[in-house]
Amino acid sequence: MLLVVTYSRAARGTLRNICRTHEEVVVRRFGRVALLAETEFAAFQALRLRAKHGGDVQVERTRPFNEYEAVDESVREAATAYEGRDRPALPYATFADGSDHPDPDRMRDAEL
Helix, strand or coil: CEEEEECCHHHHHHHHHHHHHCHHHEEEEECCEEEECCCHHHHHHHHHHHHHHHHHEEEEECCCCCHHHHCCHHHHHHHHHHHCCCCCCCCHHHHHCCCCCCCHHHHHHCCC
């Protein structure tokens, strides 16, 4: 998919017009951001937007996040356990301390 981010009011307006006119290329729209299908026509629209608004438009190529491929099982289990905790205000570092769950400092430095 193509992630299109706009940083000015004018660019946002043009993105809105593109999304309304060419709904078939829009996967999802979030105000100043849109995910476009990975087609040549969608790329044409994104490049057109960038040609018109320059640095006020950022275009990135994305791929879906597969948690089973990208993240260790211990991290997935920790996320599920943490969301099921009894005390909602308990910070994760305290929750993980003394358990088998991954240390938050280690996770901050570990790339996917």
